[in-house]
Amino acid sequence: MSNHSVLAYCRPGYESDTANELTTRYGEAGCFGYPVSKKNQGFVHYHLYDATQLEACITQFAVNDSIFPRQLIAVFSTMADIEKEDRVGQILDALSSVEKPFSVFGAIDVEYPDTEDGKTLAKFCRKFTVPLRQALRKANWLTAKENKGKPKLHIFFESFECCHIGYTLPSHASHDHLGICRLKFPSDAPSRSTLKLEDALVNMLDEKQQAKVLRSGGRAVDLGACPGGWTYQLVKRGMYVEAIDNGLVADSLMSTGLVEHHAADGFTYRPQFGRVDLLVCDMIEQPDRVAKLMGDWLIKHWATHAIFNLKLPMKQRYETVVEAMTLLNDRLNALEDAFAVKVRHLYHDRDEVTVTIVRTSTDEV
Numbered sequence: 001m002s003n004h005s006v007l008a009y010c011r012p013g014y015e016s017d018t019a020n021e022l023t024t025r026y027g028e029a030g031c032f033g034y035p036v037s038k039k040n041q042g043f044v045h046y047h048l049y050d051a052t053q054l055e056a057c058i059t060q061f062a063v064n065d066s067i068f069p070r071q072l073i074a075v076f077s078t079m080a081d082i083e084k085e086d087r088v089g090q091i092l093d094a095l096s097s098v099e100k101p102f103s104v105f106g107a108i109d110v111e112y113p114d115t116e117d118g119k120t121l122a123k124f125c126r127k128f129t130v131p132l133r134q135a136l137r138k139a140n141w142l143t144a145k146e147n148k149g150k151p152k153l154h155i156f157f158e159s160f161e162c163c164h165i166g167y168t169l170p171s172h173a174s175h176d177h178l179g180i181c182r183l184k185f186p187s188d189a190p191s192r193s194t195l196k197l198e199d200a201l202v203n204m205l206d207e208k209q210q211a212k213v214l215r216s217g218g219r220a221v222d223l224g225a226c227p228g229g230w231t232y233q234l235v236k237r238g239m240y241v242e243a244i245d246n247g248l249v250a251d252s253l254m255s256t257g258l259v260e261h262h263a264a265d266g267f268t269y270r271p272q273f274g275r276v277d278l279l280v281c282d283m284i285e286q287p288d289r290v291a292k293l294m295g296d297w298l299i300k301h302w303a304t305h306a307i308f309n310l311k312l313p314m315k316q317r318y319e320t321v322v323e324a325m326t327l328l329n330d331r332l333n334a335l336e337d338a339f340a341v342k343v344r345h346l347y348h349d350r351d352e353v354t355v356t357i358v359r360t361s362t363d364e365v
């Protein structure tokens, strides 16, 4: 069945936020459509009114420049009644009846929703990949060897009976299976929150930005630092950290000699030496208050760069993020300095998004 939609993977429970984001952003770009999703299913379809806009849609923005999607796939075929016998043959039949979007694909991923139900499909998908890949190579849909520079074919099994077939472009996609970057918890870190900051550092900053923001010997302030998972990431990279929180910072961090603990209010604390390279903040506070505070630090040059969480315990999460970030971006845009701003709902985030702001127009050290 021909079916032209963008399929977005997201954290289960974030379907309506993802749907709102896609409808707003694709609508602004003139790619009109409507979202379809069910609560907690871990994905959303954005169906296009005009099927010829599929490529325009998928190239509007990269996954990494969106907030809630983990992956964005251009779906060009859906199979709704797959039978148990010869699934490979049925997929090849379905593909033979559609217009090939590219002459050849460089790789294939067989995927499933990141939910409890989805887990029952995981083993099947893994096993199914091998024969399907071989058959697609024979049928000239896939290059003989994996080629990461070419579009990737995705077969997304919603259930054993229903799958969606689509593609991603390497320039716009997540390169992780299911759009999920799993990180190993470092056994000496004081809290699991450490993975949120690590996820942001490796997935939201490119290598140049990482080198700029995380200078060994540089200084950072961590607002709402305890027990120290974020401070741990900074100390690991050789930074001096002013850790601000009324709670206790893990002894293992204090003993490095790189951490100064101040039992103070993060909203009134100011850096010891007038400025720092990096401000990080994981305080549980209203998003607009945090965004305002981050703006103050960047505008007054108390910090060159900032990485922070906006906590989202409310229902209208997309709207809340847009509102807080619009106010902050307006303030930053009024400055002479330029900033690279990203907002992502990372795999290791919970009810929150992570924001990275890198000052790009200055060699400030």
Ligand SMILES: C[S@@+](CC[C@H](N)C(=O)[O-])C[C@H]1O[C@@H](n2cnc3c(N)ncnc32)[C@H](O)[C@@H]1O
Pocket (backbone or CB within 6 Å): 190, 191, 192, 193, 194, 223, 224, 225, 226, 227, 228, 229, 230, 231, 244, 245, 246, 247, 264, 265, 266, 267, 282, 283, 284, 285
């Ligand atoms: C989610 S925890 C931070 C976890 C930390 N990032 C880690 O990785 O271990 C939030 C922290 O913010 C602190 N906090 C909340 N409001 C604060 C404020 N106004 N000033 C300083 N710390 C605050 C809390 O005491 C709490 O320890």
